[in-house]
Amino acid sequence: MTAVLSRMNDMPDTSDVTAYVNELGRRAATAARSLASASTERKNKALTAAAQAMRDNRARLLEANAKDVDSVKAAGKPAAFIDRLILDEDRVNAIADALDQIAALPDPVGRVLHTTERPNGLTIERVATPLGVIGMIYESRPNVGADAGALCLKSGNAVILRGGSESLNSTRVIVECLAEGLKAAELPLECIQMIDTTDRNAVQALLTCAEYVDLVIPRGGKGLVSLVRDQARVPTLLHLDGNCHTYVNAAADLTKAAAIVKNAKLRRTGVCGATESLVVDRSIAKDFLPMALDALGDCEVRGEADAREIEARIKPATDEDFYTEYLDTTLSVKLVDGPDAAIPFISEHSSAHTDAIVTEDAAIAERFLNEIDSAVVMHNASTQFSDGGEFGMGAEIGIATGKMHARGPVGLEQLTSFKYRVRGNGQTRP
Amino acid sequence: MTAVLSRMNDMPDTSDVTAYVNELGRRAATAARSLASASTERKNKALTAAAQAMRDNRARLLEANAKDVDSVKAAGKPAAFIDRLILDEDRVNAIADALDQIAALPDPVGRVLHTTERPNGLTIERVATPLGVIGMIYESRPNVGADAGALCLKSGNAVILRGGSESLNSTRVIVECLAEGLKAAELPLECIQMIDTTDRNAVQALLTCAEYVDLVIPRGGKGLVSLVRDQARVPTLLHLDGNCHTYVNAAADLTKAAAIVKNAKLRRTGVCGATESLVVDRSIAKDFLPMALDALGDCEVRGEADAREIEARIKPATDEDFYTEYLDTTLSVKLVDGPDAAIPFISEHSSAHTDAIVTEDAAIAERFLNEIDSAVVMHNASTQFSDGGEFGMGAEIGIATGKMHARGPVGLEQLTSFKYRVRGNGQTRP
Structure with a gap:
């Protein structure tokens, strides 16, 4: 030896x-x-x-x-x-x-x-x-x-x-x-x-x-x-920590959104680019939350009363949940009234690592990409792409x-x- | 008003x-x-x-x-x-x-x-x-x-x-x-x-x-x-401080060197890119020190015994002088035996702001530019050029x-x- x-x-x-x-x-x-x-x-x-x-x-x-x-x-x-x-x-x-x-x-x-x-x-x-x-x-x-x-x-x-x-x-x-x-x-x-x-x-x-x-x-x-x-x-x-968000905007393609959320949370739960918090426009919550929960399978989803009223599989969340990087099969969910509420919520709770928006509205996407001041901001993609190899750097x-x-x-x-x-x-x- | x-x-x-x-x-x-x-x-x-x-x-x-x-x-x-x-x-x-x-x-x-x-x-x-x-x-x-x-x-x-x-x-x-x-x-x-x-x-x-x-x-x-x-x-x-050096190598054009040293020290003494320490190869000290002192006029030059033996106008320097940013009409001078001694001396005493070599030997110049790890390293130019405006940045x-x-x-x-x-x-x- x-x-x-x-x-x-x-x-x-x-x-x-x-x-x-x-x-x-x-x-x-x-x-x-x-x-x-x-x-x-x-x-x-x-x-x-x-x-x-x-x-x-x-x-x-x-x-x-x-x-x-x-x-x-x-x-x-x-x-x-x-x-x-x-x-x-x-x-x-x-x-x-x-x-x-x-x-x-x-x-x-x-x-x-x-x-x-x-x-x-x-x-x-x-x-x-x-x-x-x-x-x-x-x-x-x-x-x-x-x-x-x-x-x-x-x-x-x-x-x-x-x-x-x-x-x-x-x-x-x-x-x-x-x-x-x-x-x-x-x-x-x-x-x-x-x-x-x-x-x-x-x-x-x-x-x-x-x-x-x-x-x-x-x-x-x-x-x-x-x-x-x-x-x-x-x-x-x-x-440091990656408290990453995926925001599903009212103008999202919900099928695309469910696939992105599933991947962003579950592809690997232990990486810092994993989504820890799902932010959903209230106007589509009734349609989207059941789709998201189906996609997330055994993942524990925690939300406030408004989300739990729509989707019974959601467990109660405390304030602390929205600041937590689980690195596990747990996800917090927050309902908001459009980008005017989503952007401040994410700015407040994000660790400024990676945050994504899912929407088919190009203007709202650009606004999100400009106003969220995180190291990586994404449109219609899984936060798990936040990685040097995926960025073409070779290694990180x-x-x-x-x-x-x-x-x-x-x-x-x-x-x-x-x-x-x-x-x-x-x-x-x- | x-x-x-x-x-x-x-x-x-x-x-x-x-x-x-x-x-x-x-x-x-x-x-x-x-x-x-x-x-x-x-x-x-x-x-x-x-x-x-x-x-x-x-x-x-x-x-x-x-x-x-x-x-x-x-x-x-x-x-x-x-x-x-x-x-x-x-x-x-x-x-x-x-x-x-x-x-x-x-x-x-x-x-x-x-x-x-x-x-x-x-x-x-x-x-x-x-x-x-x-x-x-x-x-x-x-x-x-x-x-x-x-x-x-x-x-x-x-x-x-x-x-x-x-x-x-x-x-x-x-x-x-x-x-x-x-x-x-x-x-x-x-x-x-x-x-x-x-x-x-x-x-x-x-x-x-x-x-x-x-x-x-x-x-x-x-x-x-x-x-x-x-x-x-x-x-x-x-x-922070700019303890900048100008090293006059044995292969320097001494007339050019004297003009550079004068400018580097005296153009404005209060700027951080002003040369505070002159390093001179011993082999040319007898020729160069009198030229430098003439060029420097009323500037107080402080050196060790070896330099003072050559040029009586030089006053005694303490160890502390070689770590000092005078920001004034004072300059320390150090005699060395070639680049093998000049480079470690400057690395040890420089505040890694700006250091220059004066030499007509391209290989020695390149060695200096590579081995001195300061923010700005110069060949045949006055350290007073270390400035955003002079670098083309517009303002700094x-x-x-x-x-x-x-x-x-x-x-x-x-x-x-x-x-x-x-x-x-x-x-x-x-």
Whole structure:
């Protein structure tokens, strides 16, 4: 088992977690400097070698993952949680394939984004550069760590992975496989490190490591929001909750709408682009709610008295329901009086991730697309399309829910910064 | 005097500064919603009417400014500080002209940045949107407030201005003139507000007003760095110190180099793109230092023993000098042994704003442009070109020194976010 050999034999001491994370940061910053100028070929070699290591070590990865899954089952975690954590042969192969796919994507570093020649003869180029050191906080989903490591590597950034503590054993093997790739390409192993402790203070340490960390990407639900807001002393690119809406307007094709709602809620309930709240114009509720409930099958639908009067299968909703990202087979439903009520309701309750309208009225659709200020706004399509792959980006690290730097799917290009290269021949400014 | 009339007659109470700033934020957020969909014509009308109000109220503005200048003189502030604060007829006209120029720039909102049609028929557009509410913290420079107000307005953002407390009287009149413009265009006056108190806690209140403020732009020197890092709970676009370097390489044309260094340091000493540190290859120091000192005239040059041995006019430098943004007629000088020493020295001491190399060796120039990770890197040009106007952006709110969102000059485009508009005809995701 070669992968084991590649773990750094000078792993820093984890007993003082702040000092530990700081040391990881220091090493990452050094690695980032050489990675920034690494050739595309070298980075791709690391990625394909890592993919091969992932395949070669499949049995070992599955064994480590089984350990994680056993603990989580013993702790009585919900099925959706276990589903995100668990690996099988197909999923390991998919992780390896994703690494090969990221190798095949264009290198985002060094792209000349804009060139201008000034009247005084100065040539000004805006050119894409790596961000530096990225801290990645994510759920107990082993594939996210592999994707994040690969995307950061390809975009020339060193990364420090902090996966959910329930996936620690899986993450270790994944990082070892990525290290195999780095070794094969003669890149510093510190380009991809993990926080190898379940100490929860490590998250705070990462969020405050301003000396070395250029960006933290926190992925997670509502619980992370206040933690990040209170503690972050470094720039963050929030990947927070997806409380997504599908609004079925009175002018909708109801058959189309029922199919969209079913897909938006149920295709995969655990993804952040899943619709959590259905908003329906009151004037079509009598026709549409039964169709929607039929389409949604066993999904639990929660609504207020007005909706329950129309459709007895709907269970009572509290106010809290309309702010909830279920990530499960549960959906809230709200009746409204047209776009004048739907747009403010969605603006108030949405987490500004993805919101969709279903309507055949083009003017109302345009109004919705303009007035809803979410990262992704859709017309007559399932919110589950909110995904970097579906957007043609090749791969994504997640969906940014803030407005700064990147919004929506974050792929390779979004993991870069830029600088201006100015070339002159002795110009001085008058 | 019509301008006075336009001040809001329901100014919130400033006695509880946190509640006060929060109330400004709440009003700004409401105003931002209508401003986001305001037409280009309406925004331009507000800008040109504000320019006219500025000209009409020149005498009043100069009177208010004189009050500010008197207090500052009484407090014994340095000449450079007073120069940034003081207005005269020409400067007021320049402020008004800048408003007209911003009106003439293209509207950054609604630009379609990218369009893609997916194989499944979905059309995905990335379209520029305003950020929302921007808090602007800046020095006692009245023109900065006018520029920032106008740039935010044109980019569809509501702004809360927090100018240096020494410029409070000037800022009040400037905001009144901007309000005249908003009134003429029938836009909410709360699109441009100021923090009308010198209470220093207002800065913290603005940096923590996460409910309403989408972005704070802190402009200033080192003093702001730790304040922002410790206190900010909202995204920030740092405009911090400009410790800029000019490196004169052994292969430089020394005459060209002396002219560049003179311009880079002395054209205007108070701008953030001014060179603060001169780095010289030891092998040419004997020839170049006397030329540089001649060119620099009365400028105080501080260096270590090796430089002073060559050029007696150089005064002693401490370590601190190499981290100092003088913003004055003072310059530090460092002798190094070629690019292998110059690049790490600059990387260590630069504030990553703007750094330049002077050399006739193209390979060394390219290496410098690639390896120095500053917002702007230059070859054979004066660092004083680091400016949005000089870059062809038309106008700038400042120079961003972080790596996220925008880097270097921040003009209208950099004050926008974007969202994805997805149009389908009933697509569901397989």
